[in-house]
Amino acid sequence: MKRSRFLPLIALLALSFLTGCKQRTASSSGDYASHHLEVSALELSPKYATGYQVRDTVGVRLVDVGKNYHFALVYAEDAEVPEGYTEIHIPIKSTICMTSLQLSNFTILNAHDVVKGLTGTKNLFNKDILARVKDGRIVKIGMEGNFDTEMVLAANPDVIFISPSKRGGYEAIKETGITLVPHLGYQELDPMGQAEWIKFVGMFIGKEKEAIETFAGIESRYNELKEKASAAAIRPTVLSGEMHYGNWHAVGGKNYLAQIFRDAGADYVINDEETSGENLEFEKMYALAANADYWRILNSYPGEFSYEALKASEPRNELFKAYKEKKVIYCNMKQTPYYEISPVEPDVLLKDFVAIFHPELVEKDYQPTFYYLLK
Secondary structure, eight states: OOOOOOHHHHHHHHHHHHHHHHHHHHSHHHHHHHHTSSOOOHSSSSSSOOOOEEEEEETEEEEEETTTTEEEEEOOOOOOOOOEEEEEEOOEEEEOHHHHHHHHHHHHHHHHHEEESSSOTTTTTOHHHHHHTTTTTTEEEETTTTTOOOHHHOOSEEEEEETTSSSSOHHHHTTOOEEEOOGGGGGGGSHHHHTTHHHHHHHHOOHHHHHHHHHHHHOOOHHHHHHHHHHHSSEEEEEEEEETTEEEEEETTSSSSHHHHTTTOEEEEEETTSSSSEEOOOHHHHHHHTTOEEEEEEEEEESSOOHHHHHOOOGGGSSSSSHHOOOOEEEETTOOHHHHHGGOHHHHHHHHHHHOOOOSOOTTTOOOOEEOOOO
8 A cells, every 4th residue: 555645634734833833933033133134125136136026114024026926024023914925934944945046045155954855866966965865954855746745744844945837746735834935046047147046045044144245246256257258359159059859959049048158258149039948950050050169068968978979969960160170168967066056156157158268368277167168
């Protein structure tokens, strides 16, 4: 007989009660209220991100996520929560992350203690997170669409960060009564907008100041390098992606990666800024990019990727100018924590590309973090 994935109703109710008690206990001491008031909603409001907004009322920070989600982050006793807002007492002490992008926010804020659950550890490099999974401080709850509800409950999270437009499977989690908080960083089309979600997470975990300071550093480094690259006399062209199952999933001109190419002083071959991505036949992609100077590829190739491997995957790849001139820009996700940390390091990602497109703009001994020119 299969073991049920649901705990008895009484256990769920008990956990909900305990969770509520935990939130009220953690709600907001005078110390946290004082800390909280040092940072205004204006400082936390996004400059680049489009997925959330912030405003303050007495004792409550109101956070609107997209058009349909509204949260009242309560930090003072007896604060009034406006109608239509879900009450969350801050700082939260525990959560579950559903994606690598979400986890990157906690990593850069040095807040792994708050993370009590993950969907899995595939392609995960962070040694601290792996150690926490190994000794049970972080539990694995299964993948989207097939969550293990008992593991979710074992993590005992105050809230769960979710990606609502992905595969889902959240109906079972909703029955636990745990508050689900959409994290829409993956929808951002500006690399700085994606990174700015660290301020969003910072509001929930009591690290507002750290998040603001961290993002300010990212922004400064990114914009300084972007300005240098904008003055480059020559702008090379670049294509992206490769054939899979008969189609080429091409990044659109509106995608965050296309923006990084532009900020790095290059021109992306698809200049249609109305789409973030589309599937193309080889012939269409070749017509667009046959003479592109560079070719960016990100994959999980088992072993060492090479020009021979690229040709073996699709013989016509050798027709591209970038292939012939050995100008393929490459990142292997099996060897590099790309999705694990790049969302909060757009400045580092930008520097990798600038080092390839305009090496004179970076130090001579620069060592790339994510992307390098394939030999």
